[in-house]
Amino acid sequence: MTDGAEAPPSATExxxxxxxxxxxxxxxxxxxxxxxxxxLGVHAPEDGGAATATTWGNTRTRRNFHREGGxxxxxxxxxxxxxxxxxxxxEEPDPVLEAADAWAQVEATHVDTDETENGTRRQHWxxxxxxxxxxxxxxxxxxxxxxxxxxxxVAASRLDVPAYDTETLRERLRYFESxxxxxxxxxxxxxxxxVREHADGDW
Amino acid sequence: MTDGAEAPPSATExxxxxxxxxxxxxxxxxxxxxxxxxxLGVHAPEDGGAATATTWGNTRTRRNFHREGGxxxxxxxxxxxxxxxxxxxxEEPDPVLEAADAWAQVEATHVDTDETENGTRRQHWxxxxxxxxxxxxxxxxxxxxxxxxxxxxVAASRLDVPAYDTETLRERLRYFESxxxxxxxxxxxxxxxxVREHADGDW
Numbered sequence: 001m002t003d004g005a006e007a008p009p010s011a012t013e014x015x016x017x018x019x020x021x022x023x024x025x026x027x028x029x030x031x032x033x034x035x036x037x038x039x040l041g042v043h044a045p046e047d048g049g050a051a052t053a054t055t056w057g058n059t060r061t062r063r064n065f066h067r068e069g070g071x072x073x074x075x076x077x078x079x080x081x082x083x084x085x086x087x088x089x090x091e092e093p094d095p096v097l098e099a100a101d102a103w104a105q106v107e108a109t110h111v112d113t114d115e116t117e118n119g120t121r122r123q124h125w126x127x128x129x130x131x132x133x134x135x136x137x138x139x140x141x142x143x144x145x146x147x148x149x150x151x152x153x154v155a156a157s158r159l160d161v162p163a164y165d166t167e168t169l170r171e172r173l174r175y176f177e178s179x180x181x182x183x184x185x186x187x188x189x190x191x192x193x194x195v196r197e198h199a200d201g202d203w
Numbered sequence: 204m205t206d207g208a209e210a211p212p213s214a215t216e217x218x219x220x221x222x223x224x225x226x227x228x229x230x231x232x233x234x235x236x237x238x239x240x241x242x243l244g245v246h247a248p249e250d251g252g253a254a255t256a257t258t259w260g261n262t263r264t265r266r267n268f269h270r271e272g273g274x275x276x277x278x279x280x281x282x283x284x285x286x287x288x289x290x291x292x293x294e295e296p297d298p299v300l301e302a303a304d305a306w307a308q309v310e311a312t313h314v315d316t317d318e319t320e321n322g323t324r325r326q327h328w329x330x331x332x333x334x335x336x337x338x339x340x341x342x343x344x345x346x347x348x349x350x351x352x353x354x355x356x357v358a359a360s361r362l363d364v365p366a367y368d369t370e371t372l373r374e375r376l377r378y379f380e381s382x383x384x385x386x387x388x389x390x391x392x393x394x395x396x397x398v399r400e401h402a403d404g405d406w
Binding site for chain 1: 218219220221222223224225226227244247278280285304305337338339340341342343344345346347348349350353354357371374375378382385386387388390391
């Protein structure tokens with residue numbers, strides 16, 4: 001969709017209950033015809049509006065949203081998939097990952113409220129699902145090790161951002177690593193090893 | 204079940220996939236015939252054995268496990284319910300909470316490997332489900348605000364434990380509160396307010 005075009009209503013519902021910010025994995029098709037896999041925080045709709053998301057800097061997701069007008073938002077809770085989406089470049093031939101418990105093909109509309117913070121240009125998007133599916137359902141459970149992987153990816157991605165205090169981030173990473181050790185499964189441990197690798201073991 | 208009696212095999216399966224440590228809410232019936240609601244970390248079975256859990260100190264859960272031989276382990280992800288279970292005394296007339304997505308009635312067998320750490324007596328238990336049910340299923344989603352509530356309950360419950368550095372815990376609580384502000388829903392904010400109340404706003 002071209003910037004400024006009037007946004008249509010969503011053609012379908014989100015396949016999950018969105019509340020606050022839901023951390024998702026988004027695939028967007030690039031100029032090489034491969035689907036780029038990245039993390040995307042989806043803000044629940046407010047007051048009958050659309051769900052929204054923010055891209056930080058000149059990422060592949062942002063460029064692909066501009067060029068293609070959307071992508072596939074997926075709800076995946078495999079810790080390794082999540083860590084890779086956040087911290088590395090991953091490209092796939094198909095848009096929907098095997099790890100997805102649910103997904104929504106979305107139209108992404110750029111809304112004109114860009115901000116620049118610490119030299120990073122943030123762009124805001126409205127996301128409207130046009131097709132969606134639920135692949136797997138289960139009772140929800142809590143694993144602190146998994147949660148710690150998510151927080152570690154956030155901390156690790158900030159290590160190079162001057163606005164954040166590096167020693168505070170490292171202290172946090174050490175804490176989250178200890179939580180993974182005590183409460184994670186083998187899958188969380190593998191994810192944490194990826195985070196450590198990405199951060200050059202910098203904590 | 205009396206300590207030392209031979210443990211029977213589980214009569215049924217766990218209603219969720221256990222991996223690493225799954226944070227649950229446990230209800231156990233007390234001498235007043237009310238069900239005490241508390242948090243319990245359930246360790247996934249290893250090598251064909253039973254799931255296990257640890258009680259820390261002379262808690263109601265420990266006393267009720269000894270007297271009644273079990274309770275109801277529930278998988279609930281409402282942040283307020285979780286915070287209350289962790290930090291306050293809550294008693295209910297019925298064993299299964301409305302917030303439970305799934306539950307298992309368990310037999311708890313005390314296994315003879317007690318340890319004392321920093322003056323707190325830890326007792327270890329094997330948990331075997333005898334009846335279970337799935338109440339609600341959904342695709343799994345990630346909310347950092349919810350995760351931050353869970354971590355905040357852990358940090359808050361350590362504020363009075365001399366072995367932990369208070370200022371480190373407070374720094375962590377401030378961080379988790381900021382995550383709830385940015386990524387949580389109204390329910391996570393209410394839960395965090397309970398945590399702050401429990402900790403006397405001590406951060």
